Amino acid sequence: MTFRPQLSSWIWAFAAVGLILAARLQEINLYTGDVAINDQWKIEAADLLLPWLNGTLTPAAFFSPHFEHVPAWTRLTAWLTVALTGHWDPLIQATVNALLYCGFVFVFLRWVTSNLRPMAAIAINLLLVISSILPHAWENITWGFQSQFPFALLFLILHLKGSFSYSNGSSGWWLAQFAGLAGLFTLAGMWIAPLAVVVTELWVRPGKLRLNLVPIGLVVVGLGMIGYIRATAPAYGAFAQTAGSQLLFLRAWFDLLGWPSGWPGACVLLNLPCIYLILQIRQNERTTAFDRTIMALGLWAAGQAAALAYARSADYSGYVSRYGELLVILVLANALALARLLPSIKRRRLVTAAYTFAWTGAVLVGLWQLSTGGHTHYFHEHAIENASIRRSAVQAYIQQNDRSLLELQTTRWVLYQDVNQITTLLDDPAFRALLPHSVIPSNSPDIAGGIVRYGQRHSLLLGGASLLLLLLGSLGFISPRNAKENPLPTLSLSPRVVHPLLPAGIAVVAFALLFCWPDPFTFSPAERWRLTLSPASNVGPLNVKIITGSADFPSDRLLGSAPLSPQAVRNIFTGTSPDGPGLTCTAWSKPFPIESPCFVIPYAGWPVAHGNGLRLRIEGTDGKFITEVECFGPNSSEIEFWTADVRSHIGKQARLVLYDGRTESEAWVAAAPPIPTQDTKLGPALHLRLKMEAIAGLHTSLGIIVLVAVGFTGLFSLQRLRTKIASPE
Numbered sequence: 001m002t003f004r005p006q007l008s009s010w011i012w013a014f015a016a017v018g019l020i021l022a023a024r025l026q027e028i029n030l031y032t033g034d035v036a037i038n039d040q041w042k043i044e045a046a047d048l049l050l051p052w053l054n055g056t057l058t059p060a061a062f063f064s065p066h067f068e069h070v071p072a073w074t075r076l077t078a079w080l081t082v083a084l085t086g087h088w089d090p091l092i093q094a095t096v097n098a099l100l101y102c103g104f105v106f107v108f109l110r111w112v113t114s115n116l117r118p119m120a121a122i123a124i125n126l127l128l129v130i131s132s133i134l135p136h137a138w139e140n141i142t143w144g145f146q147s148q149f150p151f152a153l154l155f156l157i158l159h160l161k162g163s164f165s166y167s168n169g170s171s172g173w174w175l176a177q178f179a180g181l182a183g184l185f186t187l188a189g190m191w192i193a194p195l196a197v198v199v200t201e202l203w204v205r206p207g208k209l210r211l212n213l214v215p216i217g218l219v220v221v222g223l224g225m226i227g228y229i230r231a232t233a234p235a236y237g238a239f240a241q242t243a244g245s246q247l248l249f250l251r252a253w254f255d256l257l258g259w260p261s262g263w264p265g266a267c268v269l270l271n272l273p274c275i276y277l278i279l280q281i282r283q284n285e286r287t288t289a290f291d292r293t294i295m296a297l298g299l300w301a302a303g304q305a306a307a308l309a310y311a312r313s314a315d316y317s318g319y320v321s322r323y324g325e326l327l328v329i330l331v332l333a334n335a336l337a338l339a340r341l342l343p344s345i346k347r348r349r350l351v352t353a354a355y356t357f358a359w360t361g362a363v364l365v366g367l368w369q370l371s372t373g374g375h376t377h378y379f380h381e382h383a384i385e386n387a388s389i390r391r392s393a394v395q396a397y398i399q400q401n402d403r404s405l406l407e408l409q410t411t412r413w414v415l416y417q418d419v420n421q422i423t424t425l426l427d428d429p430a431f432r433a434l435l436p437h438s439v440i441p442s443n444s445p446d447i448a449g450g451i452v453r454y455g456q457r458h459s460l461l462l463g464g465a466s467l468l469l470l471l472l473g474s475l476g477f478i479s480p481r482n483a484k485e486n487p488l489p490t491l492s493l494s495p496r497v498v499h500p501l502l503p504a505g506i507a508v509v510a511f512a513l514l515f516c517w518p519d520p521f522t523f524s525p526a527e528r529w530r531l532t533l534s535p536a537s538n539v540g541p542l543n544v545k546i547i548t549g550s551a552d553f554p555s556d557r558l559l560g561s562a563p564l565s566p567q568a569v570r571n572i573f574t575g576t577s578p579d580g581p582g583l584t585c586t587a588w589s590k591p592f593p594i595e596s597p598c599f600v601i602p603y604a605g606w607p608v609a610h611g612n613g614l615r616l617r618i619e620g621t622d623g624k625f626i627t628e629v630e631c632f633g634p635n636s637s638e639i640e641f642w643t644a645d646v647r648s649h650i651g652k653q654a655r656l657v658l659y660d661g662r663t664e665s666e667a668w669v670a671a672a673p674p675i676p677t678q679d680t681k682l683g684p685a686l687h688l689r690l691k692m693e694a695i696a697g698l699h700t701s702l703g704i705i706v707l708v709a710v711g712f713t714g715l716f717s718l719q720r721l722r723t724k725i726a727s728p729e
Helices: 004-030 042-053 059-063 072-085 090-113 118-133 135-142 148-165 171-183 188-204 207-232 246-257 266-280 290-316 322-344 351-372 376-399 409-414 419-426 448-455 459-477 501-514 526-532 681-695 696-726
Strands: 547-548 585-588 597-607 613-621 625-630 635-644 653-659 670-671 676-677
Touching: 004 090, 004 135, 004 376, 004 448, 004 459, 042 059, 042 072, 042 419, 059 072, 059 171, 072 090, 072 148, 072 448, 090 118, 090 135, 090 148, 090 322, 090 448, 118 322, 118 351, 135 148, 135 322, 135 351, 135 376, 148 171, 148 188, 148 290, 148 322, 148 670, 171 188, 171 207, 188 207, 188 290, 246 266, 246 290, 246 322, 246 696, 266 290, 266 351, 266 653, 266 696, 322 351, 322 376, 351 376, 376 419, 448 459, 501 696, 526 681, 526 696, 547 670, 597 613, 597 681, 613 670, 635 681, 653 670, 676 681, 681 696
Parallel strands: none
Antiparallel strands: 547 585, 585 653, 597 635, 597 670, 597 676, 613 625, 613 653
């Protein structure tokens, strides 16, 4: 490439890094407090800083496990930050983390701009800039002890890029292997990086196992570290989690593969480019180092998603902020694959353009939603208040020896659960001297703290200058002379690279898994909930009316009046929370005949508690009271099923009665229409079905996979048939 494009690409990279740094400094300035949070009081303060102050710190402390991780570089960075500045300051730590992340971004941008055509490179780089500026990864941006994530990303790109860009055994190649080794001391899943190198090399050049002995050794070392940690770890904490089933794992994995979109089937849309590129380069030794790196990045990110799904499948509840910076690598790998494939596609341009538009829209909308709603929105609403709580509690103990604020549960949630750990540290004068001037005014201000605070307050100036520089670099980068530069050869796509049996096999497996759910071909979420909680055999609408109560509401206000989600579930239940927890009442349903020995009644709330209850009122056909059958629980934060035995009352009639005598947070009772049955095992069966409906997103994803796989089976079969007709020999 000529000097001008080279200079423009350097300007572009520095400007993009400046823009990202400015955005992260702004986030730090607004939402990072000056008192450390959670595990920092143990893994930094107690394990490193106090022994250092007392002269007992040993090198082994930097390599002690943190759950399944060995974050040696993070510990070293935390200690060096304190040793060089003289203060344990989260604002400094978060700034260091931002700089480390910008180091990864710079390496990645330089790699992309030196390999792709200008417009493709700018598109990829803008995607990385946008994903780095938006605060979906607020945990990694604003928490001090999160440098393991930027360290992991930096070592990842250095290891993968170097492993393929340099010849085996060269100095550059060995440096890449050292980066792979260094990555093992960041996050537990980093052994997947050398594994991705091995798999990629064997995929492209089968039979070359001997050339991959070093990365294989790194995989063994990484797995050995995890095995040793698990064998010696205590039976509590992260290692005591209940293992999930295979379906729970698939649900979590498919959801993570669809990051950041978050809707069923997104994993199919977002990962097709990487899958197709990987299939194209199979057994092709002429595959460029760039394309091999794309494949390895995709494999690593998919492996990380699998590791996260495996570790969290039993209690998986959606995307976690700190993992977004790992999952964005899969998005970037697919964007790179798409950039490599598009110039080679000569037919079906309209379909390709529509797919590219849909892919881009799904990613950008997902990033925006994660960055403005959900956990991010909650964090932004409460971060300043929580920082004030932490500071006030620590100051009260230091100034007045008052630990009452530290003992409050609200403080423990946002500071640290072990109060004795905090007080032991604060009782040490040498440790107190490390706290920032803003926490202990008698401590002298430090130069580093003043510099980072000044930079954070004036980050908009850096952002504005970087934006102008970015535009300047773009103009030079997309100049007519540079637009003709293309260091990479265009991919030669083969229509026969995929045998129809591959998508056909995927379709068969996904189709078989659909039958793990009752009604496998019902995909409407609302209809699936109705079939589980309100089947056609129930007694029909309850038409509940308030008999006595602190307020009078019409019966239609009680339908759907329960704090349940999603909306489709809430609409099935009748409850006693039409206007918050203040209502106390006794409410009766319409009478219904008793013609079966049992009723199965879906319920929620607190019907087995003082003041609250759920009962069946048994009456004669003339409406006279006979007795009541009481629900004995259990209380649960989720929906349960009560099997009421009414065999001795067949021929009579019943009413469902909701008793609500409480006005606090547990002050509601809700029930769906009773289901008459002769099967005493129907309740447990419906409870199991309810658990399956909680992961119905997987069912929808499987249905989408079946449709897509069948479509590709037909497409590839047609392509092979056309090729055979055109070349019968």
